[in-house]
Amino acid sequence: xxxxxxxxxxxxxxxxxxxxxxxxxxxxxxxxxxxxxxxxxxxxxxxxxxxxxxxxxxxxxxxxxxxxxxxxxxxxxxxxxxxxxxxxxxxxxxxxxxxxxxxxxxxxxxxxxxxxxxxxxxxxxxxxxxxxxxxxxxxxxxxxxxxxxxxxxxxxxxxxxxxxxxxxxxxxxxxxxxxxxxxxxxxxxxxxxxxxxxxxxxxxxxxxxxxxxxxxxxxxxxxxxxxxxxxxxxxxxxxxxxxxxxxxxxxxxxxxxxxxxxxxxxxxxxxxxxxxxxxxxxxxxxxxxxxxxxxxxxxxxxxxxx
Amino acid sequence: xxxxxxxxxxxxxxxxxxxxxxxxxxxxxxxxxxxxxxxxxxxxxxxxxxxxxxxxxxxxxxxxxxxxxxxxxxxxxxxxxxxxxxxxxxxxxxxxxxxxxxxxxxxxxxxxxxxxxxxxxxxxxxxxxxxxxxxxxxxxxxxxxxxxxxxxxxxxxxxxxxxxxxxxxxxxxxxxxxxxxxxxxxxxxxxxx
Numbered sequence: 148x149x150x151x152x153x154x155x156x157x158x159x160x161x162x163x164x165x166x167x168x169x170x171x172x173x174x175x176x177x178x179x180x181x182x183x184x185x186x187x188x189x190x191x192x193x194x195x196x197x198x199x200x201x202x203x204x205x206x207x208x209x210x211x212x213x214x215x216x217x218x219x220x221x222x223x224x225x226x227x228x229x230x231x232x233x234x235x236x237x238x239x240x241x242x243x244x245x246x247x248x249x250x251x252x253x254x255x256x257x258x259x260x261x262x263x264x265x266x267x268x269x270x271x272x273x274x275x276x277x278x279x280x281x282x283x284x285x286x287x288x289x290x291x292x293x294x295x296x297x298x299x300x301x302x303x304x305x306x307x308x309x310x311x312x313x314x315x316x317x318x319x320x321x322x323x324x325x326x327x328x329x330x331x332x333x334x335x336x337x338x339x340x341x342x343x344x345x346x347x348x349x350x351x352x353x354x355x356x357x358x359x360x361x362x363x364x365x366x367x368x369x370x371x372x373x374x375x376x377x378x379x380x381x382x383x384x385x386x387x388x389x390x391x392x393x394x395x396x397x398x399x400x401x402x403x404x405x406x407x408x409x410x411x412x413x414x415x416x417x418x419x420x421x422x423x424x425x426x427x428x429x430x431x432x433x434x435x436x437x438x439x440x441x442x443x444x445x446x447x448x449x450x451x452x453x
Numbered sequence: 454x455x456x457x458x459x460x461x462x463x464x465x466x467x468x469x470x471x472x473x474x475x476x477x478x479x480x481x482x483x484x485x486x487x488x489x490x491x492x493x494x495x496x497x498x499x500x501x502x503x504x505x506x507x508x509x510x511x512x513x514x515x516x517x518x519x520x521x522x523x524x525x526x527x528x529x530x531x532x533x534x535x536x537x538x539x540x541x542x543x544x545x546x547x548x549x550x551x552x553x554x555x556x557x558x559x560x561x562x563x564x565x566x567x568x569x570x571x572x573x574x575x576x577x578x579x580x581x582x583x584x585x586x587x588x589x590x591x592x593x594x595x596x597x598x599x600x601x602x603x604x605x606x607x608x609x610x611x612x613x614x615x616x617x618x619x620x621x622x623x624x625x626x627x628x629x630x631x632x633x634x635x636x637x638x639x640x641x642x643x644x645x646x
Contacts, residue, residue, distance in 0.1 A: 226549075233550040236620040268551070272628060279635055286642070303642040305528045 232267040232346070240269055247354040250387045256354070257347050257392055265346040270353020274319050277356055280363040281315075282308040285427030288367040292431050307427060318419055319356065323348040326393075326412070333400055341395040351392050355385040359420060366424060369431035378420050386413040479503045486569045486608050496559045496612060504565020507572050508537045511636075514575050515643060528639060536635065541565060544628045548617065551625055555616035564629070567609035571633065574601035575640045582645055594641060602637040606630060 221228040246260045286304050293299040327345045334342055343351075362381040366374050390409050397405040479502050512533035528536070545560040553560075578594045609629050617625045 230550050230552065233547075233552075235624070237623045238620070240624060268547070268624060272547075272631075275628075276631060279631065279638075283638055301642075301644055303528075303639070303644070305532065305639075 232265070234264065235266040235268055239264075240266070243269055243350075243354050244273075244357050247357050247388050248384065250384060250391060252391065255392055255395060256351055256388055257343060261347055261350055265344070265350040267346070267349070270319055270349055270356075273353050273357050273360070274315050277360050277363065278308065278312045278315050280360050281423055281427050282311045284363045284367050288369060289429045291367065292369050292429055311423070311427065314419075314423070315356075318415075319352055320349065322415055323352050329408070330393075330396055333397065333404070337400045339396055339399050343396060351389065355388045355416075358385045359423075362420070363423070366428055371431060374424060374428070378417075378424060382413070382417050382420060386416055389413065389416065475500070475502060479506070482566050483569055486566050496555070496563065499559045499562035501558070501562060501565065504537075504541075504562065504568070507565060507568045508534060511537070511568065511572050511575055514572075514579060515639060533639070536639075537565075537568065540632045540635070544632055547628055548613070548625045551621050552618055553613075553616045553621075553625060555613065560613065560616075563609055563612045564632070567605045567612075567633075568636065570601040570604040570608070571598075571636050571640060574598050574637075575643075578640060578643065579645075582643075598637050598641045602633055605633045609633075 221231070243260045246254075246256055250256075282304075285307065289304075290301055323345065327343070327348050330339075330342065330348075333339070358381045362377050365377050368374070389412050393412060394405075394409060397408045478498060478500060482498075482500075482503055512530045515528055515533050516530040541561050541564040544564060545555075545557055548555060548560055549557065574597050577597050581590060581593050581597075584590060606629065610626055613629065614622050614626060
């Protein structure tokens with residue numbers, strides 16, 4: 148029979164005392180997972196570290212670790228294991244693409260958008276689209292540049308698709324792999340607060356390549372200045388996404404190594420874009436063509452006078 | 454679909470009826486692709502004969518002579534074959550990984566059959582290319598390819614979109630768009646010797 152005392156709301160901490168009073172009573176304690184960080188207070192938060200918390204997402208890092216441990220439970224030879232890498236909705240993919248196009252200073256792409264749910268859908272299909280965008284745009288651009296030349300016979304240049312595919316997919320997998328290995332190695336020497344899993348790095352690289360799709364299409368314009376401006380813009384945007392993502396991971400390290408890492412990341416990105424521009428897109432020589440007809444006389448005159 | 458009821462004693466006899474039955478089934482699916490409605494025929498009674506016929510036809514029409522095969526020409530027969538089947542398998546895997554409830558071969562069947570409008574476009578382009586070249590020639594081919602491309606996408610989306618959960622439909626349909634776009638590009642850029 149319930150007495151008035153039993154009907155009173157009991158505090159959480161009184162479970163032990165009520166258990167001591169009535170050993171036969173079963174007490175059910177329901178813990179909110181969000182409350183667990185309170186039991187492990189982090190380092191005292193000074194105002195200067197608030198932006199770090201935003202970058203690192205310390206307020207939910209414990210929860211995300213909890214969730215990450217629960218996610219991939221299927222063995223790797225089952226189909227369900229690979230389905231966990233495609234567990235994204237349409238709006239999530241759009242959000243991630245938007246995040247790669249608009250790098251906001253101080254916002255970490257991984258913590259803000261990926262949140263321990265790295266997907267392989269984005270990187271794979273962005274790379275596939277980029278391969279065809281580069282190959283088709285290069286073909287179109289060459290066609291437009293050489294249009295009107297009597298000796299030019301149009302060829303679809305189909306071989307270049309396989310070359311583009313090899314380059315892009317190799318970049319999208321091997322660079323993250325080496326970066327991840329490097330970060331793991333530095334982690335063993337210097338304790339970093341932030342560390343990324345291999346899939347998160349692949350994800351960041353894949354989404355950072357998205358800006359090159361409209362860039363490749365705009366490279367059809369046969370003007371050198373326009374093309375180089377596009378290279379700079381694309382490199383600026385995707386390079387800053389990568390730099391802001393990986394800066395927290397190397398910041399604790401030796402300053403020289405940290406800077407060298409970031410510079411290498413941006414340099415590799417630049418080599419990819421400049422290399423693709425140089426290989427797939429012919430130089431627009433059309434504007435030089437009228438002058439080369441006129442210059443033989445001038446060069447002869449210049450040679451005589453010198 | 455009429456089932457040829459064979460008794461065990463008929464095994465030794467090579468009968469033409471199953472061939473006619475299969476051809477009729479293939480033809481019926483062609484009609485379903487050309488006039489796409491919401492029906493389950495393509496999914497329920499899938500077969501891969503139609504896609505094979507279409508792929509071989511397309512590859513034969515797209516291949517070039519061996520003269521300029523080394524010089525960055527168009528795709529060879531094997532390349533078209535590989536692109537079509539590898540592309541279809543990749544899209545099917547993608548659709549299943551995203552959580553679609555369509556079977557592997559059903560999806561291959563739908564993607565293969567929906568190449569039919571683009572094969573028709575290839576036929577038309579080859580005929581148009583017999584006329585004299587020029588911008589008008591190109592415009593006609595461009596128009597035909599665009600229309601057939603849209604038709605392929607509409608046909609395949611009508612069959613495939615229902616198998617995906619609603620919040621991932623766009624993610625499953627985009628690779629189909631890319632696949633038919635690449636095939637359309639190969640058809641449009643085909644130049645005869």
